[in-house]
Amino acid sequence: MKKGLFLFLLFVNAISFSQILIKGNVFSKTNEPLEGASVYFNNTTTGTITNSQGEFELKIKEGNYTLVISFLGYKTKQLLITPQKKDVNINIKLEEDSSILNEVVIKKTVYDKNWEYNLARFKQAFLGRTKLAETCKIINEKDIYFEYSPKKNTLTAFAKKPLRIKHQGLGYIITYDLVDFTLKGQQLFFSGLARYKNLKKKVTRRWKQNRLEAYNGSQMHFLRSLTSKNLEETGFVVNQFKRVLNPDRPFEEKINFAREFIKLYNKPIHLSRNISYPKTTLDSMIVTLQKAKLPKYQDYLYKTNLSYHNMITYNNNIPYLNFKNYLMVIYTKEPEEENYLIGMFGKRKKASGVQTSNIVLLEGNAQIDKSGILINPNAVFNEGYWGFEAFANMLPLDYKISGKE
Structure with a gap:
């Protein structure tokens, strides 16, 4: 019994020594202490108030973290913290925020049908269309403002206050400071600062199960498996492909010319009629518009079951996602959700029984953090299943499959 107790104490001590203490003070510019300032590590459950x-x-454990300090009426401050064995002591001064967030837009905001439509688009893009997205509620929706450009087909959203998101599916209350949200056509880019707190002190069995399901097959799961070199064991298969213009589809200039030609034609035209051999200019224009419906690009698979050196490189022991063209990441241990198969426009896809995501690098390479995320999330673009799984399926960086959360 004593031996077991001794081993237990050693284990507890090992855990305590693995934690690094970050402490400090938050002041105003005039050196007045700020009581009630929010201090937390971005995208984690670790936070407090002064x-x-x-x-x-x-x-916190060793690693790379962004410490966020916010207080009403002051500019939010972000500090990169990389604690390594030694405790850290810092003093932080916040500046008063005299800027007014796009006051013109806020004043003219009317919560009408247009605002409701933009809100619906925002929630579908930001929260996603998964089962878990249906369990998310933005408590302060009316703090979200929108700008829409019909010419660019771009929806921009911003918020005067941090969003408060009640996530019944995962058991979190999330405070999210929206930094950027841009939806251009079907391409989405968003970023922000998030603090996660458990809805209750005790994490229920349902929440644990939902968190595990959200983690399985996610980008975080993939990156952790990649850096640990156990992709096959965790259920990932990675292929490589390149994307080229479809040679059977006409160039955009030719398509636009055909559209203008048809507009100027005074007689009724049957665009769907079958034309094997165009005999007139009109026939050629009709064939061009028919071929315009073909996919703009074609994908050519050229490598299967990629080895690690084809996906990841190291610089001073720091891992980087580094590859050419596109990666097709297949998670074999879970099927697609029904909402994914139905699609945004109600056209059902054929089920494959696996979750397939495509990724492309936008900036040459992308640094991978120890926690299993990309230092710059906008360094890659996701298609397929990861594009379908939006904010509602994201977990805090300190999420672990087993142990106390």
Whole structure:
């Protein structure tokens, strides 16, 4: 019994020593302590508020973190923290925020049908269309403002206050400071600062199961498996392909010319009629518009079951996602959700029984953090299943499959 207790104490001590203490003070520019300032590590469940002296303490493991300090009426501050074995002590000064967030747009905002339509588009893009997205509720929706450009087909969203998101499916209350949201056509880019808190002290069995399902097959799961070199064991298969213009589809200039030609034609035209051999200019224009419906690109698979050196490189022991063309990441241990198969426009896809995502690098390479995320999430573009799984399926960086959360 004593031996077991001794081993247990050693284990507890090992855990405590693996934690690094981050402490400090938050002041105004005039050196007044700020009580109630929010201090947290971005995208984690680790956070606190300052006491009457502006003091705070947090514990974290070694790694790269963004410490976020926010207080109403002051500019939010972000600090890159890379604790390594030694405790860290920092003093932080916040500047008053005298800027007014796009006050013109806020003043003219009317919560009408247009705003409701833009809100619906925002929620579908930001939260996603998964089963878990249906369990998410943005508590302060009316703090979200929109700008829409019909010419560019671009929806931009911003918020005067951090969004408060109640996630009943995963058991979190999430405070999200929206930094950027741009939806251009079907391409989405968003970024922000998130703090996760459990809805209750005790994490229920349902929440644990939902969190595990959200983790399985996710980009975080893939990147952790990639850096640990156990992709096959965790259920991932990776192929490589290149994407080229479809030679059977006419160039955009030719398609636009055909459209203008048809507009100028005074007689009724049957665009769907079968034309094997065009005999007139009109026939040629009709064939051009028929071929315009073909896919713009074609994908050519040229490598299967990629080895690690084809996907990841190291610089000073820091891992980088590094590959040519596109990766097709297949997660074999879970099928697609029904909502994914139905698609945004109600056209059902054929089920494959696996989850397939395509990724392309936008900036040459992308640094991978120890927690299993990309340092710059906008360094890659996701298609397929990861594009379908949006914010509602994201987990905090300190999520672990087993152990206390």
